[in-house]
Amino acid sequence: MPRLDDRLKAVASQIRCRVHADIGSDHAHLLKALLASGRIERGIAIENKPQPFRNSKATLAGYDADVRFADGFAGLAAGEADSVSICGMGGELMTSILDAHPDRVPEVVLLQPNRRPELLRRWGLRCRFDLVDEQVAIGHWAYPILRFSRRSSDTVGSRDVAYDGLDFEAAILFGPHLIRRWQSDFVDRLKDEATYLRKLDRLGEEPEQRLAAIERLMRVNT
Structure with missing residues (x-):
């Protein structure tokens, strides 16, 4: 089981569901830790760069996980995952990924931006995702970790x-x-x-x- 840094430990602590997707999976250590600990039953790693895609394939070999070569939510069907994480990118890029396929974003969203978290808070307000929790993990700098939950249809207003x-x-x-x-x-x-x-x-x-x-x-x- 891979050792997670404090940043990814804080993300992992907020995930417990049946199917979780991780966009920009890199080495897929987060998904492997979630699967090995039983916090999720199935994982979906999505990566758009060849070497990280190969890294994720190797890390998740033998686990109940798919590794897909795609750009963000283009690699995920609507309703396929219960939650999603995006970690280690700037808020600008994360927002563009979330906005590209809004119908495919799951009910629960974990975001760990390296900068501009305010853009993600505004995304949540604009797209009716409530900010239900925030944490900060200390590493090279202070990493914010934001947990959003889609507002139910009966409280849209x-x-x-x-x-x-x-x-x-x-x-x-x-x-x-x-x-x-x-x-x-x-x-x-x-x-x-x-x-x-x-x-x-x-x-x-x-x-x-x-x-x-x-x-x-x-x-x-x-």
């Missing part, structure tokens, strides 16, 4: 309550669940980012928005 009562733009940027918990490591990361941004000679629009959001959070929570 409702809102994602995760954002209720919070500074909306700050919650989009930094995560509503993380803000509510207000844990010391999260606060320290906000302070470090604010210190860095204040030292810059000139800020663009996005850094200015981030700094302003951090300062508002600090005023409210101190």
Whole structure:
């Protein structure tokens, strides 16, 4: 059984279902760990690069798993998987993958972006996927792990309550669940980012928005 880093351990801890798909599977260590531990019954690895595709085939040999050479959800039929994970990409690419075949996205979505998680939070709001949990795994940097669940058809007109009562733009940027918990490591990361941004000679629009959001959070929570 492959050893997972803290980032993938945090993703794996949120997955328990019959069929799980992993897009951008690389070596397919996540799926192998899920299958070996019994957290899933069947896995589907989807990879669009030849070497990672071969890596995944080798890793999952002997397991109840399919390894498919395809671009994102083009390799998955609607309703085929109960949940899906996409890890280790930028938020821009993840959003484009999710938007390419919206009818094929399962009920539960686990996303671990390397940057721009705010784009995925906006995707959830736009596509009626509620943000039900957020975690942060520490590795080379702080990796956010976002868990989304499709809103049921009888509540299509409702809102994602995760954002209720919070500074909306700050919650989009930094995560509503993380803000509510207000844990010391999260606060320290906000302070470090604010210190860095204040030292810059000139800020663009996005850094200015981030700094302003951090300062508002600090005023409210101190």
